[in-house]
Each structure stands twice: as C-alpha cells, then as structure tokens.
Amino acid sequence: MIRVRTTVNGVAYEREVEPRLLLSDFLRHTLGLTGTHVGCEHGVCGACTVLVDGRSARSCLMFAVQADGLAIDTVEGLGEVEALAPLQQAFRDHHALQCGFCTPGMLMTALDLLRHRPGAGDAEIRDLLSGNLCRCTGYQHIVAALRALRK
Amino acid sequence: MSDLRPKHIGAPIKRVEDPRLLAGQGQFTDDRAVPGALHVAFRRSDHAHAEIAAIDAARAAALPGVFAVYTAADLDLPPLVATSRMRDYRATALHPLARGKVRHVGEPVAAVLAESRYVAEDALDLVEIAYRPLPALVDPETAAAAGAPLLHEEAGSNVLAAREFARGDAAAALAAAAVRVGGRFRLRRKAPLALENRACLAEWDRGRRALTLTLSTQVPGIVHEALAELLGLPGHALRVVAPDVGGGFGGKASLYPEEIVVAALAKKLGRAVRWTGDRLEDLAATSQGFDEIVEAELGLDADGAIVALSAEAIGDVGAYSIYPWTAALEPVQVVSFLPGPYRVPAYRGRVRAVATDKAPTGPYRGVGRPAAVFVTERLIDMAARRLGLDPAELRRRNLVRDDEFPYRTPSGIVWDRCGFRETLDRALAAIGYEALRREQERARGAGRLVGIGIATYAELTGIGSRISAAPGMPINTGTETATLRLDATGAVTALFGIASHGQGLETTLAQVIADELGARLADIRIVHGDSAAVAHGTGSYASRSAVLAGGAATAAARLLKERVLRAAAHLLEAAAADLDAADGRIFVAGTDRSLSFREVARAVHSEMGRLPPEAREELEVTRTYDPVFGTTTAATHVALVEIDRGTGKATILRYVVAEDCGRVINPLIVDGQVHGAVAQGIGAALYEEVVYDEAGQLLTASLADYVIPGAGEVPEIETIHLDGESPSTLGGFRGMGEGGTIGAPAAIANALADALGRDVCELPMTPERIFRLMEG
Numbered sequence: 001m002i003r004v005r006t007t008v009n010g011v012a013y014e015r016e017v018e019p020r021l022l023l024s025d026f027l028r029h030t031l032g033l034t035g036t037h038v039g040c041e042h043g044v045c046g047a048c049t050v051l052v053d054g055r056s057a058r059s060c061l062m063f064a065v066q067a068d069g070l071a072i073d074t075v076e077g078l079g080e081v082e083a084l085a086p087l088q089q090a091f092r093d094h095h096a097l098q099c100g101f102c103t104p105g106m107l108m109t110a111l112d113l114l115r116h117r118p119g120a121g122d123a124e125i126r127d128l129l130s131g132n133l134c135r136c137t138g139y140q141h142i143v144a145a146l147r148a149l150r151k
Numbered sequence: 152m153s154d155l156r157p158k159h160i161g162a163p164i165k166r167v168e169d170p171r172l173l174a175g176q177g178q179f180t181d182d183r184a185v186p187g188a189l190h191v192a193f194r195r196s197d198h199a200h201a202e203i204a205a206i207d208a209a210r211a212a213a214l215p216g217v218f219a220v221y222t223a224a225d226l227d228l229p230p231l232v233a234t235s236r237m238r239d240y241r242a243t244a245l246h247p248l249a250r251g252k253v254r255h256v257g258e259p260v261a262a263v264l265a266e267s268r269y270v271a272e273d274a275l276d277l278v279e280i281a282y283r284p285l286p287a288l289v290d291p292e293t294a295a296a297a298g299a300p301l302l303h304e305e306a307g308s309n310v311l312a313a314r315e316f317a318r319g320d321a322a323a324a325l326a327a328a329a330v331r332v333g334g335r336f337r338l339r340r341k342a343p344l345a346l347e348n349r350a351c352l353a354e355w356d357r358g359r360r361a362l363t364l365t366l367s368t369q370v371p372g373i374v375h376e377a378l379a380e381l382l383g384l385p386g387h388a389l390r391v392v393a394p395d396v397g398g399g400f401g402g403k404a405s406l407y408p409e410e411i412v413v414a415a416l417a418k419k420l421g422r423a424v425r426w427t428g429d430r431l432e433d434l435a436a437t438s439q440g441f442d443e444i445v446e447a448e449l450g451l452d453a454d455g456a457i458v459a460l461s462a463e464a465i466g467d468v469g470a471y472s473i474y475p476w477t478a479a480l481e482p483v484q485v486v487s488f489l490p491g492p493y494r495v496p497a498y499r500g501r502v503r504a505v506a507t508d509k510a511p512t513g514p515y516r517g518v519g520r521p522a523a524v525f526v527t528e529r530l531i532d533m534a535a536r537r538l539g540l541d542p543a544e545l546r547r548r549n550l551v552r553d554d555e556f557p558y559r560t561p562s563g564i565v566w567d568r569c570g571f572r573e574t575l576d577r578a579l580a581a582i583g584y585e586a587l588r589r590e591q592e593r594a595r596g597a598g599r600l601v602g603i604g605i606a607t608y609a610e611l612t613g614i615g616s617r618i619s620a621a622p623g624m625p626i627n628t629g630t631e632t633a634t635l636r637l638d639a640t641g642a643v644t645a646l647f648g649i650a651s652h653g654q655g656l657e658t659t660l661a662q663v664i665a666d667e668l669g670a671r672l673a674d675i676r677i678v679h680g681d682s683a684a685v686a687h688g689t690g691s692y693a694s695r696s697a698v699l700a701g702g703a704a705t706a707a708a709r710l711l712k713e714r715v716l717r718a719a720a721h722l723l724e725a726a727a728a729d730l731d732a733a734d735g736r737i738f739v740a741g742t743d744r745s746l747s748f749r750e751v752a753r754a755v756h757s758e759m760g761r762l763p764p765e766a767r768e769e770l771e772v773t774r775t776y777d778p779v780f781g782t783t784t785a786a787t788h789v790a791l792v793e794i795d796r797g798t799g800k801a802t803i804l805r806y807v808v809a810e811d812c813g814r815v816i817n818p819l820i821v822d823g824q825v826h827g828a829v830a831q832g833i834g835a836a837l838y839e840e841v842v843y844d845e846a847g848q849l850l851t852a853s854l855a856d857y858v859i860p861g862a863g864e865v866p867e868i869e870t871i872h873l874d875g876e877s878p879s880t881l882g883g884f885r886g887m888g889e890g891g892t893i894g895a896p897a898a899i900a901n902a903l904a905d906a907l908g909r910d911v912c913e914l915p916m917t918p919e920r921i922f923r924l925m926e927g
Contacts, residue, residue, distance in 0.1 A: 035175020
C-alpha cells in the first residue's frame with residue numbers, strides 16, 4: 001500500500017491505496033465521488049475525464065498514486081443541484097445531455113476548452129470534444145451550449 | 152380562461168432530470184455503495200464453439216480475497232428459454248453459466264466472487280477450463296446450409312426461425328415489369344454501445360427474504376417477471392430497480408445471464424453481490440443488431456409505379472435466441488417493413504434467422520427497419536436511375552397518398568394517417584433540393600465527388616396489444632399503466648412501468664399530466680424504472696413510452712381531475728361542470744372563487760368533516776392504456792455527402808430530417824432524439840461494424856476498434872416537425888425515438904451511390920470500402 005495525498009475539488013485527502021488502483025476507482029469508490037463515470041477503461045470514451053492541475057485528463061489512464069501532490073477537479077466541484085454553474089446551466093438550457101452518463105466527462109473537457117480556447121469556433125469545439133464520446137445527443141446541442149458560452 | 156392556461160405540451164421545457172445529472176449527483180447502478188458486497192467477475196469463453204471438457208477452479212478459489220467460484224454445476228439454475236407462438240420457430244436453451252458447450256466468445260462460463268473487482272479479475276486467469284474445440288460457425292449462409300454442424304443439437308437446425316409474407320403473385324408481376332432492379336444487400340453487425348456498461352447489484356434482505364436487484368436496464372418489468380419465475384420467488388419478494396441508466400438503445404432491453412447469476416448468488420449466499428461490466432464484456436456479450444443479408448428485387452412499370460417487390464433475407468442472429476424477444480425479432484421486421492411507405496401491389500418476403508457462433512442479436516435502435524429501409528430506398532434510387540427520373544419524383548409517385556390511409560401493407564401493417572409525402576416535400580424544401588442539385592453539378596464539374604441521398608420511411612410506433620407481424624413472444628408489450636396520486640401536501644406522484652434512460656420521460660410525462668390535470672409542473676414527480684411502481688409494465692423500448700405511458704397518463708389525469716373537481720365542487724358550493732383546473736388551482740368559471748389542489752387534497756385526506764363521507768373519493772387512480780394497433784411515424788432524410796478521392800473518407804456536409812412524429816410534447820427533446828438517432832445511423836452507415844474472424848474471434852473488442860461517431864463525424868442536423876396528431880392514440884402522440892437510425896443509413900448510402908455513380912450495397916461504407924468501390 002502506498003500513501004497518496006491529493007486535493008480533490010479543493011479538499012485535501014490522504015489515503016493508503018494499492019499501487020494499481022486507478023484514479024477513476026479512487027475517486028469513485030475510495031472517496032465516494034461517483035460523479036466521475038467509467039465507460040471504457042482504455043482511454044477512448046472520455047467519460048472519466050477530470051482536471052489534473054487544471055488540464056483535462058483521463059482518470060482511467062492514471063493510477064491514484066500518480067495524483068499524489070496534484071490537484072484534481074471533478075464534476076462535483078462545478079456546481080450544486082440547486083445552483084448550477086454557468087457551464088452546467090448552458091448544458092441544461094440547450095438540452096446537451098440525455099442519459100447523462102458521458103456528461104461529467106464532457107463538462108470537464110468543456111471546462112478546459114472554455115478556459116484555454118474561449119474563442120473556439122464550431123469546428124474547433126467539435127475537434128476539442130472529439131475525445132469524449134456521447135451516444136445520445138449527436139453532439140449538436142453540446143456544441144450549441146458551448147457556442148453560447150463563447151467569448 | 153382556457154386561453155390563459157399554461158400549455159406544457161409543445162413547450163421546450165428544460166428537463167427535470169438535468170440538475171442531478173449535471174451536478175454529478177445521478178445514481179447509476181455502480182454508484183450505489185454497499186459495504187460488504189461481493190464483486191463478481193465472469194470467466195468467459197475464449198472459444199467460439201467448443202465443448203467444455205473440464206473446469207478446475209481450485210487455484211482461483213484459493214487466491215486470497217476470493218470468496219468462491221461458481222460454475223453451472225454449482226448453481227443449478229434452469230435455462231432461460233425465449234418461447235414464441237410463431238410457426239417455424241426453434242427455441243434455444245441459454246444456461247446462465249455455460250453448460251456442456253460454449254457457443255460464442257464472451258459467453259460466461261464461471262463466476263468468481265471476491266472482496267473487490269480487482270481481486271475477482273485476478274482470479275479469472277486462475278480458472279482452468281479445458282475445451283474440446285468444435286468447428287466455428289461464422290458465416291450465416293454456411294450455417295443455414297444442409298449438413299452444417301449444429302449449434303444447438305436439440306433444435307435440429309441452425310435456422311431458428313423462418314417467416315414469409317406474401318401478397319399477390321410477386322414473381323409474375325416482376326416478370327412482367329417494365330423495369331427491374333435488384334441486388335444483394337449487406338448491413339453489417341452493430342453494437343448498441345450505451346456509454347454506461349451493463350451493471351447490476353443484488354441485495355438480499357435476510358429478514359424479509361426478499362431481493363432487490365438494481366440493474367442498468369430498459370425493462371425492469373420484464374426482468375422482474377422472468378427472474379421471479381427463475382428464482383422461485385413471489386413477485387412481492389423481488390423488486391427490480393433501474394436507477395439512472397446510461398443509455399440502452401436496445402442493448403439493455405433483454406434479460407441477461409449476468410443478472411440471473413448475480414441475483415441467484417445473492418439469494419443463495421444471503422448477501423449483496425454486484426457486477427459491473429467493462430467495455431470488453433459489453434462488446435462481447437451485450438446483444439448486437441442489424442446483421443442482415445437481403446437479396447431483393449423491385450419491379451416498376453414504365454411510368455415508375457411499383458408493381459412488385461421480392462426479397463430473400465438472412466438474419467445472422469448469433470448464438471442464442473434472446474429473451475424475451477427471440478431470434479426472430481430483427482429478421483422478421485426486416486421483411487415485414489421492406490415495402491415501406493409505398494404502394495406495393497405484389498410482395499413476397501422470406502426470411503430465415505440463422506444461428507452462428509457470435510454474440511446473440513437483440514433489439515437495437517430501429518430493429519429491422521434500418522436494414523429494410525436501406526434495401527428499399529437503394530432500390531428506389533436504382534430504379535430512378537434506370538427510369539431517368541429524379542429519385543424524389545419516383546418516391547412521390549409511389550408513396551401512399553393521403554386519401555389512401557389507413558393503408559394496409561403486404562405484410563399486414565396498417566399505416567394510419569401520416570404525412571408521408573409532406574415529409575418528403577418539407578425535407579426537400581428545407582435543403583433547397585433544386586438548387587442543391589445545380590450546386591452538385593457545379594461541384595462535379597470541378598472534380599468533386601458530391602452526392603445527394605434521400606430516404607423516406609414509415610415505421611410502427613407505440614405498438615399495442617394487436618401487434619401485426621408479431622414475433623409471438625409470451626409477454627405483453629402492448630399496454631402501460633399509470634397510477635396518479637394527489638397527496639395532502641398537494642403533490643402529485645405519478646407511477647409508471649416505463650424506464651426512462653435518457654429520453655427525458657420524467658419531464659415529458661409531467662408535461663402531459665400538468666396539462667391534463669391542471670397541476671403545476673413543479674408539483675408533479677414521475678416515478679419509473681421500478682417494478683414495484685405498478686402491477687404490470689415492461690419498460691422503455693420500441694418508441695413506445697411517450698405513446699403508451701403518455702396515453703396512460705392522459706387517461707389517469709383526466710379521471711383524477713374529475714374527482715378533484717367533484718370534491719372542489721362541494722367545497723366551493725358550485726357545480727362540478729362549472730369548474731376547471733389550471734396551474735394548480737381549481738376555478739369557478741366566471742368568478743374569482745378558487746381553491747388550490749393542496750386545499751382540496753387536504754379536505755379529502757386530512758380534514759375530517761369538510762366533505763360528506765360519500766364525497767370523499769380516493770385521490771389515487773390507475774389507468775392502463777393499450778393503443779391496440781399502435782400508430783405510424785414517418786420521415787424523410789436528405790443528406791449531402793462528399794467523398795475524398797484520395798482517402799475514401801466520406802464527409803456529411805448537410806443533413807435534413809422532416810418527420811411526422813405526431814403531437815410534439817417537448818421540441819427540445821424531440822430534436823435531441825433525432826440528432827442522437829441520426830448519429831447512430833451515421834455510425835451504421837460509415838463507421839460501425841462488429842467483426843468476427845473466421846475462427847469466431849471478436850476483432851472489435853475495444854472502442855479503438857469498434858468506432859462510433861465523435862463530434863467531428865456528426866454534422867449539424869436540421870429538423871422539421873410536422874406535428875400532425877396521430878388519429879390513433881390517446882393524446883395524438885407518435886413514437887419517435889428510433890427514426891433517425893432508421894433513415895440515416897439509407898440516406899447516406901444513396902448519397903454515396905450518387906456521388907460515386909455506383910451501386911452501394913453494403914454498410915458500413917468505411918473509407919476502405921469506398922476506396923475499393925472507387926478503384927473497382
């Protein structure tokens with residue numbers, strides 16, 4: 001077992017974990033932050049996307065121990081059910097989610113996109129979302145939500 | 152007063168479901184923490200077809216952290232058998248853990264129980280299974296031939312179902328036709344691929360001797376009935392709950408071995424047992440779809456009127472006849488829907504469902520119709536080319552006319568009044584068809600490969616108890632029930648047997664109830680996805696929920712409203728006929744006197760003496776709705792596609808859908824359903840294919856190999872809703888969840904054929920296949 005110290009959504013955690021424990025499983029099952037979803041565990045679908053030190057990353061492709069000393073942000077840190085963040089509200093306004101399973105990963109990728117490419121046009125938005133699969137929406141309403149937040 | 156009423160039906164109301172899902176507070180099956188639950192991992196067959204000679208689980212069981220390993224011999228579960236009243240149907244026995252033989256790669260053979268999923272997976276490799284390999288049946292035509300090795304010896308044939316539809320003398324009509332076009336069409340196997348993998352959690356209550364199965368499913372009611380029987384439990388001792396479900400698309404609409412094993416183990420061991428599948432398991436062991444070979448021929452007279460259609464189809468149904476739908480589901484629908492929305496005076500369609508050593512096929516969005524529409528719409532385009540007619544004009548000449556509804560198709564399906572031609576006209580107008588053809592000519596002149604493809608189709612949705620061309624399953628898919636309850640706080644709880652998993656039914660059903668009852672949207676809560684909610688219900692599949700549950704909600708809300716008004720009439724000392732309700736209040740017409748729902752409910756439930764005993768009616772009603780024949784939904788898709796000469800890559804430049812989905816409950820949600828379904832149709836047309844090699848090994852076992860469309864592959868989709876109320880359903884709703892997937896493969900295939908000037912007879916047209924077609 002290895003000690004891991006990490007900050008998740010601004011809260012410091014210290015846990016003893018197996019070295020093989022995936023960051024996605026650490027978040028979901030060790031910390032109980034089940035908002036981060038797991039869709040493929042091989043880095044393609046993007047459902048498990050979180051921010052690691054402010055940049056989007058696949059939590060299924062990282063071990064928990066690799067997050068030692070790093071700051072993680074998950075969907076739970078974005079906003080509350082009663083007080084959605086502007087990004088979440090834009091998703092709701094534009095019907096950018098259906099089953100909601102890819103949504104947490106999609107939101108975290110979108111957060112990175114909005115922070116680092118705030119003026120991205122539609123083609124660039126689609127390109128930057130290409131690492132997150134959604135089987136429900138056909139992406140159109142997701143693009144519309146991000147278009148509405150374009151600066 | 153009625154003009155002032157808020158109208159929820161038809162309004163783009165933001166979804167009730169969204170806040171919890173957006174805030175990471177959804178509750179999917181694997182999200183539920185249960186301390187002490189045992190984790191199951193399944194050791195699955197790595198052979199396509201083999202006898203199991205021996206299983207030695209001793210080393211696996213000895214691994215620290217492993218609780219036990221179970222095989223079929225340890226569990227003594229009855230096999231799952233999907234029966235049917237269909238003639239020429241052969242049922243197959245599916246043992247939840249393989250017994251004697253394995254029939255596809257990925258079939259569960261042993262279940263390892265351990266303290267964690269990590270340890271359970273460690274132990275999988277230690278389960279030693281000795282196989283005696285048998286010849287793998289991969290090609291359905293070989294498997295259907297006489298003398299082929301049998302997958303199910305007791306069935307006596309690999310042809311698990313056969314069916315024929317006929318009207319008139321198609322052979323004679325074809326022989327006499329002025330123009331005949333035909334081909335051999337192949338739609339390759341697909342995976343439904345919900346983003347959430349299948350998962351289940353079984354919790355046994357030792358005191359009450361009752362089981363709760365939390366399951367990522369579209370059909371909690373179906374699972375409840377079948378599993379109670381298999382486990383020998385009375386219905387009240389089994390509750391099947393579908394919590395938030397991360398997509399289904401048909402892949403979660405069947406009863407699976409994994410949930411049977413998990414439930415049986417929980418009952419046997421008296422503790423919580425769970426399994427969460429991974430993507431490899433999903434691609435290897437979730438039902439697949441659309442694997443069809445169709446040889447078809449269309450005959451027309453010199454004016455372009457269809458005179459006959461003939462088809463011979465083979466459905467590759469994989470290793471087992473899936474419960475409850477049977478192996479006949481998809482193949483039979485292919486030939487029953489082939490005549491489409493057209494007048495087809497003579498028809499013969501024959502189909503065989505053939506078992507092979509692949510994952511079983513089951514329902515996948517569109518079921519049979521994507522293949523049928525692909526074939527028929529290709530034939531129409533081929534015929535237009537031969538006749539020198541515009542493909543839109545040939546469709547216009549053959550679509551069932553408005554004065555011909557209700558129209559009975561050669562397979563017995565009855566199309567009720569629906570805007571067939573209007574969808575065509577509106578879609579063409581929206582894309583600017585005439586101008587687009589001129590633009591296409593200019594692009595071609597510049598050497599670009601640009602094609603325009605049209606697909607018009609009709610489908611049956613919201614099917615009731617009198618299902619035409621039914622596969623004869625012993626379950627009732629034709630009714631849904633709603634229970635509405637107004638409690639003393641003024642809250643309305645509405646219970647349903649459907650199971651929303653992305654369709655937004657918590658919102659749309661509340662919209663229906665709000666309008667019918669006159670309640671406030673915020674006061675209504677929809678309960679679904681729970682077998683305990685109503686006495687009978689099946690779930691959400693087959694574009695049925697808005698029609699069936701919407702109809703049940705309408706009927707129940709009308710009845711409840713009558714009771715509320717009668718109670719209010721006493722309280723307001725007015726005649727019930729003078730009352731109406733809106734926005735959570737009951738008004739006396741022409742006065743300013745009113746009461747809130749809460750005030751009336753309190754008077755009925757909580758305040759003794761305010762109403763005479765005979766006036767205290769229960770403010771809880773249950774209504775079951777059966778749309779009997781169901782209703783028709785139709786659409787036309789138009790695609791503009793460009794092919795890269797160098798790489799064979801196809802890019803969709805424009806996409807328009809005009810559809811008649813009846814009375815629109817929520818246009819945001821309807822748009823979303825169309826977009827998502829078209830995206831899946833684009834996948835079916837250009838990218839997605841489950842590939843097995845000659846030995847029956849699955850080659851597309853990851854998302855790097857089974858490619859679904861990403862944001863860059865799906866264009867902006869323009870949607871037009873005709874909003875023509877269904878004449879056949881309560882509320883006027885038509886089902887629309889699957890249509891996009893039905894129309895898109897055909898429209899794109901036609902666009903590719905138009906761009907290349909060649910016949911396109913196989914989907915998906917991957918860049919490689921397009922390149923070969925260009926070279927050939």
